[in-house]
Structures are given as structure tokens and as C-alpha cells.
Amino acid sequence: xxxxxxxxxxxxxxxxxxxxxxxxxxxxxxxxxxxxxxxxxxxxxxxxxxxxxxxxxxxxxxxxxxxxxxxxxxxxxxxxxxxxxxxxxxxxxxxxxxxxxxxxxxxxxxxxxxxxxxxxxxxxxxxxxxxxxxxxxxxxxxxxxxxxxxxxx
Amino acid sequence: xxxxxxxxxxxxxxxxxxxxxxxxxxxxxxxxxxxxxxxxxxxxxxxxxxxxxxxxxxxxxxxxxxxxxxxxxxxxxxxxxxxxxxxxxxxxxxxxxxxxxxxxxxxxxxxxxxxxxxxxxxxxxxxxxxxxxxxxxxxxxxxxxxxxxxxxxxxxxxxxxxxxxxxxxxxxxxxxxxxxxxxxxxxxxxxxxxxxxxxxxxxxxxxxxxxxxxxxxxxxxxxxxxxxxxxxxxxxxxxxxxxxxxxxxxxxxxxxxxxxxxxxxxxxxxxxxxxxxxxxxxxxxxxxxxxxxxxxxxxxxxxxxxxxxxxxxxxxxxxxxxxxxxxxxxxxxxxxxxxxxxxxxxxxxxxxxxxxxxxxxxxxxxxxxxxxxxxxxxxxxxxxxx
Numbered sequence: 001x002x003x004x005x006x007x008x009x010x011x012x013x014x015x016x017x018x019x020x021x022x023x024x025x026x027x028x029x030x031x032x033x034x035x036x037x038x039x040x041x042x043x044x045x046x047x048x049x050x051x052x053x054x055x056x057x058x059x060x061x062x063x064x065x066x067x068x069x070x071x072x073x074x075x076x077x078x079x080x081x082x083x084x085x086x087x088x089x090x091x092x093x094x095x096x097x098x099x100x101x102x103x104x105x106x107x108x109x110x111x112x113x114x115x116x117x118x119x120x121x122x123x124x125x126x127x128x129x130x131x132x133x134x135x136x137x138x139x140x141x142x143x144x145x146x147x148x149x150x151x152x153x
Numbered sequence: 154x155x156x157x158x159x160x161x162x163x164x165x166x167x168x169x170x171x172x173x174x175x176x177x178x179x180x181x182x183x184x185x186x187x188x189x190x191x192x193x194x195x196x197x198x199x200x201x202x203x204x205x206x207x208x209x210x211x212x213x214x215x216x217x218x219x220x221x222x223x224x225x226x227x228x229x230x231x232x233x234x235x236x237x238x239x240x241x242x243x244x245x246x247x248x249x250x251x252x253x254x255x256x257x258x259x260x261x262x263x264x265x266x267x268x269x270x271x272x273x274x275x276x277x278x279x280x281x282x283x284x285x286x287x288x289x290x291x292x293x294x295x296x297x298x299x300x301x302x303x304x305x306x307x308x309x310x311x312x313x314x315x316x317x318x319x320x321x322x323x324x325x326x327x328x329x330x331x332x333x334x335x336x337x338x339x340x341x342x343x344x345x346x347x348x349x350x351x352x353x354x355x356x357x358x359x360x361x362x363x364x365x366x367x368x369x370x371x372x373x374x375x376x377x378x379x380x381x382x383x384x385x386x387x388x389x390x391x392x393x394x395x396x397x398x399x400x401x402x403x404x405x406x407x408x409x410x411x412x413x414x415x416x417x418x419x420x421x422x423x424x425x426x427x428x429x430x431x432x433x434x435x436x437x438x439x440x441x442x443x444x445x446x447x448x449x450x451x452x453x454x455x456x457x458x459x460x461x462x463x464x465x466x467x468x469x470x471x472x473x474x475x476x477x478x479x480x481x482x483x484x485x486x487x488x489x490x491x492x493x494x495x496x497x498x499x500x501x502x503x504x505x506x507x508x509x510x511x512x513x514x515x516x517x518x519x520x521x522x523x524x525x526x527x528x529x530x531x532x533x534x535x536x537x538x539x
Contacts, residue, residue: 018321019322020321020339023301061306064269080464082231082382119229119231119232119307121229121268121270121271123231123388123446124234124381124382134273135270
């Protein structure tokens, strides 16, 4: 859970209060807090004068607009064919072992969430992952440890 | 017919004086621009291959004062990554393509719908966009571009789903007709083009259509940026003249043990070794938005198909039954056959289901699941069963 304060109001000022403002507002909330709480979705609905079901219905359609609690850093491991062929299972096993969580879980200190995702467009440099917005490519079990260590501080 | 060889081309990434091209286009009439794109024979580079000049002509013919140019940068097809490279390396050429399209069709507003996975590119893209806006304003253009972001939905690459997403809704495809050229974004006439298509159109204006038609074949004019991955010693992005056979492609990019090439991504076709020599990469053979995946003999085609079907099951928007249920049943179906829970003849039923999805699904996603399914099942049946 997180407190939003004036965030929703500020974002509505920035992006407008039309229906097409919804995605940019939700995307900015997720950029800051990594997921959408029920409270924040209701606040967005009130601000745009649409039903909360419309907000939830839209958010739940998009993989990156998470409506479940996520850690500070969201790791998404590409599982589509080339990454799968080039060792994504070893990458996942390494991360699971390092963070002591399974795919779909968040660390108890809320620092990391580990997820799988569909093709992220780095097939020529597989296996690849996204941490928040940043792609990391040509990974090995050794290099992925260093990458994740960089997010531990 | 004599096949074209495998020729490397440098059109998309070539350094050009964008300002000069913008000046040249500014002095042309709307009809002249559209005529040149028509004469070039350019077909959409996102995968569907609709003639670009026609799309522009239809949109230009609409009388509405508000029209939109949309650049589809929601590159989500497995195995495609060329649009990211184009935006990363030559974004001003993409912007130029949009502004030229705007001039040709009488649109003053453009949107680039960029997939969420490429958000890290934004800071640099904004810097270049700011410079571009300043430059075209000096020439006299009245055209403005904005970015809109995707949030991880493959289906939003489908044009009408993309409009829904920009409008702030679930990315569920619309019924067609009406087509975007009459009623697209915000129900206004819209020309939606792939990133590479816009750059190609811009280069056609720069070089002239006669120069462009020297490349390629009658049905597949020009060149294309290919995204090459899988079992190849040289994965990456290559711009090649259209018209080569899969064999010629494999000779250049294979690892000596290529057993199949998936052309056009998960929604494309699987070409087995025995058909390499007779299959042309292009609209007369197997079309592609650029995705080329090579598989060598160490790969199980069951795993490939299983991966694709899992992808479609997750990415189907769920709106229409043939696609939503069809994807799930194909996915479960091949698992059953593999485990021996269903007879091998059950595959024939699944092929019929894939055919039904092709005619009954609402949009291109459901309609093209059968491409990979049938071409893998028909050519590698024993690998699916045993």
C-alpha cells in the first residue's frame, strides 16, 4: 500500500481529464509506485468522472499496469521462443536462488518482484530481461547476478 | 522466374539531410507525394502489407478537417526488433515520414504509439522530436507529433486496438469496416503506418520512385529490414533486397544445420528445409514484417509450437470466442497429443479448429494463429506426436 496524496490530482492537471488521459495517468502512477491500488484507481475514476469499473477494466487489460502489489524493482524475464532457446530457464533459476523467491513473487523487503513476460524485442541478444524500464541483454547466470546486485542499493 | 540474389541495402539507416527532404516535400503537392508513393509499389512493412500509397490516397480523399497520422511502434511480434533500432538510430527520419504523410493527407497531428517495453528510448526521442518540430516550423509545416505509450499488450499492434488504447480503453479490436482511413483514431480519418514504412516512404520522396522500383520483384518492391535471430552465428538487423529464396537466406545466415525458418514471427509461417529452395521471402511467397527465426536440428518443433501457442493464449484479447477459446484449445490439444492422452488423429481436429479461427476471428491475431500452427503441424507432425 502507498499513500498518493495529491498525485492523482497533479497527474490530471498534467494529462487532462478526458478519457484519453486515463492511460498516461495510470502509466505515470505505475512508473512511480509500480502498481495500482484500489484506492488510487477510485481516485482516478473520481478525478476523470468515470466509473471505477472502467478504470479497473482498462488497467487489468494491460500487463504492465499491475493491480497487484509489486516490489520497488520489477524484473521481467522474457520467455518467448528465442530467449527460451538461449537459456531463460537458467536465468530464472539464478534469480530465484539469489532473491529466494519464485516467479510471480515479491521479496519480503518489497525490493524485487520476479515475473515472466512475452517477447520484449531483444531476440538477437537473448536471453533478455527488463528491470523496470531498462533492458539487459546477452545475459548469463553470472552476469545477471551483477545486474541485480546493482539494484540492491 | 529468375530469383533475385541476396543483396544488402542501406536505405533505412542511411544518413540523409532530413531538412533537405522536408524542403523538397514541402514544395510538392499532396497529389505528387501520393503519386510517388503509389508508383514505388511500397507495401506496409509491419506485416500485413497493405499498399501504402492507396492508404494515403483514401485518407487524403476524406473531407474531414481533422485527420491523424499514427505511427505504429508497438512492435510486439516475437522475433521483431527492427523498429526499435530504427527509432534508436534514425528517429528524425521517422518523424519526417510522418510529417510528409501529414502534408499529403491534410493532417496536422501525428501520434507515435510506442510499446511500453521501449520506454527507455523516450528521453533521447524527445530531444530529437523537439529539434524536428523546430526545423519543420521554420520550413513552414503545420504538423505536431506526440508520443503515446503502450503497456505490454501485443494486441495493441492491431490498428483498431491501438486506437482504442490511445483513446484510453482496453485494447480490443473494432469491427471493420469502417476502416481507419474513414474512421480511425477518435473516429477521424487516420493513416496508420509502421515505423519502417514511414521511413521508406520518406526515402522514396528523397530518391524518387524510379530508383526504388529497381529493387525487389513485381509483387515485393524494394528492400526490407529483417530481424534475424535463433540458431544463427550472426543474429541482428539486416536490410536486404526483397525477392530472395529461403535457401539463399539460410546460406547467408544459417549455422549449417538449419532445419526450419519461421518467417513472420509467431503469426507467420514455418518453412521446413525441403521447401527452402522453392519459397520466396515476400508477398509472392511467405510475407514477413521482418521476423526471421532460424531453428537447427537440435530444436524440438513441439517446443517451438508450444511456446507460440502459450504466447497467443496469453495475448488474445479475449473479446471474440473463436480466438479466445481456439487458442486455449490448440494449446491444450498439442499437450494432450504429446502426453498420449489424445490420439494423433486429434491433430486433424485441431487443424480444422485453426481453419475455423481463420474465418471466424474478429482480427488478425486470431486469423493468423493457424499460420504457424498448420505449417508446423503439417511439416513436423512426428515431432508433435512423439
